[in-house]
Amino acid sequence: MEIFKFGGASVKDATGVRNFMAMLQKLDKKEVLIVVSAMGKMTNTFEDLVKAYHQNETNLEKHLDKARLFHLTIIENLDFGQNASILDELKTIFIEISDFLQKNNSTDYDYIYDQIVSKAELISTRICSAYLAKHRVKHQWLDVRKCIKTDSDYRRARVDWETTTKAIQDKVDTSGITLTQGFIGSDNYGRTTTLGREGSDYTAGIFAFCLDAEKVSIFKDVPGVLNADPREFEETHLIEQISYKEAIEMAFYGASVIHPKTLQPLQRKGIPLLVRSFLDVNSKGTYVGSELDIVPKIPCFIVKKHQILISISDKEFQFVMEHDISEIFGFLHQYKIKVNLIQNSAISFSLCIEDNFNNFEQLMAKLKPNYKVKYNENLTLYTIRHFDEEAMRLLERDKEVLLKQRSRETAQLIVKAT
Ligand code: ASP
Ligand code: MG
16 A cells, blocks of 8 residues: 655646646556545645635625636536536535534634635545546545544644544445545544645654555655755755655754654554656655665755844843843743754853744843843855765855854855845
8 A cells, every 4th residue: 555645736627637647557566545635735725725714804705706616617527527526526515615604603712723724635636536537547535534533623634543543444345545635634523624734744754654655755846855955055965765754854944855753653554655756657755764865965955035034132241141041032932933953152041933923022131131132133054964074164154154163064154145
């Protein structure tokens, strides 16, 4: 049994859906469970709908129309014909959405979010399933909410592994092809839940774990895991193999490789993960497994923007002591400010932070009465895993470096954004 996961970009239009089927036919696996994500950027569109509903806006139709038209265009371009049952299915789902919005009297944003945003995953897999059926690709469409059982912490639901394992083993026919949704599940009351944005990779990991899959393939719009983000670097190279640990390490520093949450169930059972291109069946992609050395062993670059470097010292030039540091971290925790790097010297304590919740001013207000605080905003933090002198030189060229830190495998630089 293998697990495939196709992301939203792979099925963002009719050409994508055709390519999806062509890939399945070329790969020709008889025993496979396929997770397909919401089409294109539809998760965002449904999120916009929920926001508008929550803010009592009157233009809900605008968002509904956008989503409806997007899917209708794909269906039309897939030549289903005027009387295809997929059109009725689409209509029914949109009636369910409108009904829900009309009748709902809950004020729990996260609950409403899960009931609405989940529809994008259901529509996507219904369309893909109808297309496969039309071309006689035998498979079973599965409502994943019957399998992935979670608590009721909407938008960040945690998996109940015991019931989920049982449900998956009960419901998935491991001798054929199953097509299902990612990212969504259901709680004890039968209400829909979601596992957090980008959750469908995690769904693939959950199925792999529960079915003791042979391997998982995540199909992406890049050839695999690259040593740098092609939007930031002119030259990038494919990483051929990497360990779970290295992938987790890279995600920690900010690489958008594979989420540690996805890797964790795979690592526990030693199930290999392949990250590969959805455009090229023959591409080898990146192989992620246990205890592997990174191949090729080249520097990997990770960029984090919008960083702030603060340096904190005592007003009387005293040492910054443990109780000071403990107090500072208390504030950071309170204001949900992320710390990406720490450097300590005799009289000052430097932190590279990320203020994702706009709480920086409040933090300053807490620090200023007791400490001397200096800071620099709009900086970029570069992390190089497996650095060498050449990579360091390349990165430092033409840049104003404010701070540098090195350990055996990892170098970090904070520079002024250019
Ligand atoms: N469609 C969801 C999202 O975009 C889940 C996923 O694609 O992983 O976050
Ligand atoms: Mg998606």
